[in-house]
Amino acid sequence: MVLPYNLTACHELLSRLLRPGDLALDATAGNGRDTEFLARAVLPGGRVFAFDIQPFALDRTRQRLHHAGLGHGCELFLASHADLDAFLPASARGHLRAAVFNLGYLPGGDAAVITRPHSTVAALQALESWMAPGGLTTIMCYLGHPGGAEEGAAVEAYCRGLDWKRARVLRQGFLNEPRNSTILYCVSYR
Numbered sequence: 001m002v003l004p005y006n007l008t009a010c011h012e013l014l015s016r017l018l019r020p021g022d023l024a025l026d027a028t029a030g031n032g033r034d035t036e037f038l039a040r041a042v043l044p045g046g047r048v049f050a051f052d053i054q055p056f057a058l059d060r061t062r063q064r065l066h067h068a069g070l071g072h073g074c075e076l077f078l079a080s081h082a083d084l085d086a087f088l089p090a091s092a093r094g095h096l097r098a099a100v101f102n103l104g105y106l107p108g109g110d111a112a113v114i115t116r117p118h119s120t121v122a123a124l125q126a127l128e129s130w131m132a133p134g135g136l137t138t139i140m141c142y143l144g145h146p147g148g149a150e151e152g153a154a155v156e157a158y159c160r161g162l163d164w165k166r167a168r169v170l171r172q173g174f175l176n177e178p179r180n181s182t183i184l185y186c187v188s189y190r
């Protein structure tokens with residue numbers, strides 16, 4: 001189909017941007033698909049930092065990276081993305097080329113453990129000083145599960161509040177997607 005699903009569109013955009021040697025952040029490692037995608041784009045020479053609050057998720061991510069032979073270029077943090085200031089190396093400040101938020105709950109995991117508006121927005125705010133000029137943050141929101149619509153609204157409010165001179169935000173979604181509607185926000189920093 002000529003119009004790609006949001007997750008595909010997100011990866012296509014990131015593929016155009018990322019190069020070996022870049023630094024990237026996966027704010028919600030989950031099953032590790034996005035971490036692996038980022039690692040393939042920035043290695044060799046680059047680095048991926050990945051956060052998740054569930055040990056189970058980081059185990060899955062670690063295994064996935066190990067099988068793909070990409071583990072050496074990734075640092076996994078068992079912590080909330082809201083606390084990223086405390087975990088990222090100081091040398092990365094202002095140099096992250098991409099950051100990926102794939103919100104909601106872990107597929108195949110505990111559906112009660114979801115990303116939350118407060119910590120998601122706190123992470124997005126903290127991230128502003130870590131992003132490189134020309135960098136891109138993608139935020140995939142799922143509106144269909146309990147709490148998803150509230151989180152989507154908080155992300156949208158945050159994005160609307162960004163100064164046009166500092167960042168541009170693209171919002172993409174299918175108007176007729178039946179359930180579990182997804183919205184992709186792409187924040188492009190100047």
Ligand SMILES: C[S@@+](CC[C@H](N)C(=O)[O-])C[C@H]1O[C@@H](n2cnc3c(N)ncnc32)[C@H](O)[C@@H]1O
Binds near residue numbers: 053080113120
């Ligand atoms: C939709 S899944 C991510 C999917 C993942 N990117 C992948 O490629 O498989 C959302 C993940 O966010 C994690 N999460 C929830 N709250 C979080 C927080 N405050 N900080 C970091 N991760 C969080 C959940 O544990 C879950 O694994």
